[in-house]
Each structure stands twice: as structure tokens, then as C-alpha cells.
Amino acid sequence: MNTSCRVSKLTKSDKLLFSSIMSLAFARDPLFLHAFGxxxxxxxxxxxxxxFVSFMYDKSFLLNEDIWGYFENEILLGTFIVEKPGISKLKRFKGAFLLIGRLLPLLFQLPVKTLGFLNSYMEITRSAAPSSPHHYLIMIGVNPEVQGRGIGAAMLLHLLQVVHADNKSHGIALDTENKGNVNLYQRWGFALRHExxxxxxxxYCMFYQK
Incomplete structure (x- = not known):
């Protein structure tokens, strides 16, 4: 049987599929357990x-971030969000303004303590990243039913190819709360910058220098 695989950008209509996969993939993630219980x-x-996952999807479209998905026989099995450099200040301002409308409902869906923690997390992790223009891998997840089949590796390889083709980018920053992932990313060329x-x-704040 022939298997057709591809990595391509998601559209707004893929939101439910994205949310389902990310909710499953991060169900036992240390960050999610700490933030949401x-x-x-x-x-x-x-x-x-x-x-939160639904908000992240909407935020990515408003702030011109890229959302990619791994498809096998047209079935979405994995996905990731990446922030890219080179977005104009005007686009970021417009996106941030529109994001306020999406942020308001989240204030009623998450406890104040959780929102405070997520805000601190964002400030600290972003400050640990290099000052030079770079991509930032926000989230990457694979449906647990198909983990171990190289889908995560295929998505990461695709991201590396995108970054190497982008003259504005100096590499990729990412953060992980799973200590076992540190060795995995190091095998891909990422270095641990901060803990x-x-x-x-x-x-664990990591960076891939292009």
C-alpha cells in the first residue's frame, strides 16, 4: 500500500484537528500539568x-506565525507552531490589537494564577533567547497513537530546512520542560543556553545556531 506523506501549512479550518492533537500530545507535559492541573x-x-490550545491557534494567525502539519494519507498526525523573524512592526501591531479581542474570553476560562504563570513563563523564556533574529518553535506535538514513527523528526527536519532557506534567521530557539527532550534536541544540533x-x-532554553 502506498503511503502519501507531506508537511504543509494549516488553515483556519484545521483548528479542531490541531486542538485535538495538541491536547492529546501535551496531556502529560510538565508545563501543562503545572499550568492547568x-x-x-x-x-x-x-x-x-x-x-489555551485554541487560543494559541488563533494567536498564531493574528501574529503571522506559521502553523505546519504532518499529513499521512491526508490525515493530520502532528503539528507545530513557529514564530518567524522579519514580520513588520505594523503587522505585529495590528495583530496584537486584534488579539485583545481573543484574549478577553481567555480571562474567564483560566484562573488568574494560571494567567500570571503563563505570562511569567513567556517573559522569562523569551529573554533567554538570543537577541539576533531567529525562529522560535512555540509548540510541536504528535498524536500519541502514532508516536515513535519518526513524525516529530520529519517535522523538525522540515523546520530546519525552512530556517536554512531564510536569510533573515540565525537559527531556532525553543523551550522544553521535559528533561528527556534535552538530549533529543542536542542530537539535532541544539545547545542548552539556560536552565x-x-x-x-x-x-530548559535551547538554541540551534544556523
């Missing part, structure tokens, strides 16, 4: 995580 112990945890602690959560 354990779904096995807290019945509101899943709805909080789903609200931060945010509310007892250890965050």
Missing part, C-alpha cells in the same frame, strides 16, 4: 488546556 485529578484541567526555574518548574 492533572486531568486525572482535576476535572477542569482538560477544559483549561483546550482553551530556568519558574514556580518550581524547570525550563
Amino acid at each position: 492533572d486531568p486525572e485529578l482535576d476535572r477542569k484541567s482538560r477544559s483549561r488546556a483546550a482553551a 530556568e526555574n519558574i514556580n518550581d518548574l524547570t525550563v
Whole structure:
């Protein structure tokens, strides 16, 4: 049987598929457990995580970030969001203004403590990244049912190819809270730049120098 695989950009109509995959992929992620609670112990945890993932999808379109997906026989199995350099200040301002309307509902879906933690996380991790123009890998996830088949590697390889073709970018920054991922990314050429602690959560800030 022939298998057709491709990595291509998602559209706004792919939001439900994206949200489903990311919610499953990050269900036991240290950051999600810390921010939204354990779904096995807290019945509101899943709805909080789903609200955040949905917000991240909308935010990416408003701020001109790229959302890519890995398709096998036209079925979405993995996806990632990446912030790219070179976006004009005007576009960022317009996107940020429109984002306010999307942010307001989130204020009623997440506790104030969670919002404060996520804001601190963003400020600290972004400050740990290099000052030179670069891509920033915001999220990457694979449907747990097909993990171990090289889908994550295929998406990461695609991102590396995109970055190397972009003269404005000096590399890729990313953050992970899973210590086991540090060795994985190091094998791809990423270096550990900083190890931060945010509310007892250890965050590993890494960078791939092009």
C-alpha cells in the first residue's frame, strides 16, 4: 500500500484537528500539568488546556506565525507552531490589537494564577533567547497513537530546512520542560543556553545556531 506523506501549512479550518492533537500530545507535559492541573485529578484541567490550545491557534494567525502539519494519507498526525523573524512592526501591531479581542474570553476560562504563570513563563523564556533574529518553535506535538514513527523528526527536519532557506534567521530557539527532550534536541544540533526555574518548574532554553 502506498503511503502519501507531506508537511504543509494549516488553515483556519484545521483548528479542531490541531486542538485535538495538541491536547492529546501535551496531556502529560510538565508545563501543562503545572499550568492547568492533572486531568486525572482535576476535572477542569482538560477544559483549561483546550482553551489555551485554541487560543494559541488563533494567536498564531493574528501574529503571522506559521502553523505546519504532518499529513499521512491526508490525515493530520502532528503539528507545530513557529514564530518567524522579519514580520513588520505594523503587522505585529495590528495583530496584537486584534488579539485583545481573543484574549478577553481567555480571562474567564483560566484562573488568574494560571494567567500570571503563563505570562511569567513567556517573559522569562523569551529573554533567554538570543537577541539576533531567529525562529522560535512555540509548540510541536504528535498524536500519541502514532508516536515513535519518526513524525516529530520529519517535522523538525522540515523546520530546519525552512530556517536554512531564510536569510533573515540565525537559527531556532525553543523551550522544553521535559528533561528527556534535552538530549533529543542536542542530537539535532541544539545547545542548552539556560536552565530556568519558574514556580518550581524547570525550563530548559535551547538554541540551534544556523
